[in-house]
Amino acid sequence: MIKRRGKVALIGRPNVGKSTLLNSLLGEKMAIISDKPQTTRTCILGVKSTPQGEIIFIDNPGIHRPLHKLNKRMMNLVISSLETADLLCLLIDVTQPFGQGDNFVINLLKKVNRPLFLLINKVDIIRKDKILPIIDHYKDLLPFKEIIPISALRKINLDILEKKIIEYLPEAKTIDENEEKIFLPLRFQVAEIIREKLLDQVEDELPFVTAVYVEKIEDRLTGKRLDEVDYTTLIKEKRNKSFDQLKNESKKANLRKKEKAPGSLTKTKKKRLEGLIYINAAIFVEKENQVGIVVGHRGQRLKQIGLEARRELEELLGARIYLDLAVKVEEHWRDKPDVLDLIEGQKEILSPKD
């Protein structure tokens, strides 16, 4: 049987459900989700293996007019996805009226010559007879190869979508499991999970002016750094491999810090530190008055963010977590290349000399 393999970019305006779709297609939490726009700030890749081949899904930031350097970088990522993917899936939110932002997206796509699907998302919350006029309106705007009503959240029509996607991917002679190893450092994912909990708790401009930076993730007993444990491997093998085994496979972890000898600790101290992971993270805001908003009355909001993040991380890592969470002012960070590099750098693997 001919196998196929290729990249599929999920694109569309903010909040249409791209990340929800990525997670539903992969059956894993790869990207964070929120009801605020511009949640995804980078490209998140996920590989789906099927008997017919392999699909590399690329979740992207929502398409919007960029007003800050951060947003320009986000849009550059979208552009490069448009240029490199084998197939583009344009998602729209069926509950939203067609507007300026949609026109902006259509015009951008007119310049790209790639097979294009239209995915009409969130059909779980709309009457069926509302869908047809939308198809009618869109079908003449761009040469869509397929138009599929879906619900990313309720997993409606995702099997049809997957089948259609495969048809449009290039043939692959062989599929080498290790060909394109996608590595997502745990550190990045921890920062994202904290940001997700933060987005749940804040309103107005706060979602846009906040970022999360994880300083370190450390096994308290051994002093081993876990920043670079691969999240993708972690979730894939979570069911049949213990976190301890994965920790030991994080090869570079030892290069950066000499391990403490657990033997030198007293028995009670050892017991206290066993299975305890320390995470040091900062929430960046742009102005002094935003610190108070994130911290909340008597520190309640920050406490809640920490609690929810810790709950999810404990489940993910199968360990106890000590989350050291602070709020820091980084004026105009959205326009500062060095801060943006620092935040983006969480997705990179550090070389031993760093």
Ligand SMILES: Nc1nc2c(ncn2[C@@H]2O[C@H](COP(=O)(O)OP(=O)(O)OP(=O)(O)O)[C@@H](O)[C@H]2O)c(=O)[nH]1
């Ligand atoms: N009812 C319904 N809600 C959905 C569906 N898909 C996504 N949502 C909701 O829509 C909101 C936005 O979802 P996301 O997946 O974060 O959207 P996104 O397109 O990735 O957004 P950005 O990252 O900001 O560009 C969340 O509240 C989701 O729960 C769906 O099929 N049905």
Ligand SMILES: [Mg+2]
């Ligand atoms: Mg998203």
